[in-house]
Amino acid sequence: MTEDAALPGQLESLQWWLERPVLGPHEAACLLAGFLPPPSIEKRRDRSFGAWLPGRKPLDHALEMWADIVELDISRIESILRDAKDPHDQSPQAYLSLGAKRHFKPPWLDAARTHAGCLSLLPEELLTTPPAESPLQISNREKAQKRWEHDDKLVLMNGAGRDEFERLRAGGFEGCTGKSGSIIVIRVARVVLEAVRAAEPDPKFHPSPRTAERYVKKWLADHKSDNAGALSDNAGACVAK
Structure with missing residues (x-):
């Protein structure tokens, strides 16, 4: 995957998901992998993740292979979240904190630091993660x-x-x-x-x-x-x- 600058609307969409009171393990896994959750249950039949976020970008020349890799990545993270013994609520912040403890750094983290709305919704565990090196x-x-x-x-x-x-x-x-x-x-x-x-x-x-x-x-x-x-x-x- 290749890093890219945030596109209009990406961080606003991320903020909308971070403001939700409750997430499911699959939705949280999508965010940790660098993607928005799928917009609806019906569309999950075709693909289990939504639009890509800053830090992830489709490989246009091998889109099908790229989607398969993403599916496996999300599935692996979801399994780790479901198997975690740490007690926590189902908020986005709780899942992001749990992910940080498991050394998952969302690809969009550095972009989210520059967005006031997203920054205010990030848990302390992610805020203490040093920014990516230039x-x-x-x-x-x-x-x-x-x-x-x-x-x-x-x-x-x-x-x-x-x-x-x-x-x-x-x-x-x-x-x-x-x-x-x-x-x-x-x-x-x-x-x-x-x-x-x-x-x-x-x-x-x-x-x-x-x-x-x-x-x-x-x-x-x-x-x-x-x-x-x-x-x-x-x-x-x-x-x-």
Whole structure:
């Protein structure tokens, strides 16, 4: 399916369905799949879903196959909704919340965020879902990920550099602390850089001291966060006792 901008009347039709006090599981499944429910029981004999919503668009060159795929998608979602053990009412918002818990993000969600009428009818579980990334954001993220995985300097820092950091941490950062026992980032970064240089003698692959310091700060913050989580778990265990 391909994404497309909202057409006139699509979001108003969606709003009409979201304002209904009660939905059936099939109607809710249609909305979660990105389609309006069928307009009448009679028309369901031919097709079990109505018009497409923003984020879904018919494949005009293979319409019959497309309709079969949509039918299967809606049927799968409907089965999940019917089998759900979570107690809830039959409102559209309850079904959308249940769908969010099952990781269903309606294809029309980002368009609905821009429509005041629809936005006011969305449950909190959907509002906390981050908007879809733009093509530029996706491209930048993929470039950053590729650089993170293949840039020689970063590979060295996350390999030999991180290993040296963990060795220092296991030893209480001996030689890298002040009189009060606080960790001196510059000293840790210097030792980490020495380990990187030993692993790769070619200077062109060596990160700058400032880059090494940024990594050390991040690793220290990650370690502090992990410790906080462990303390929280321990505290919870003590309370439970």
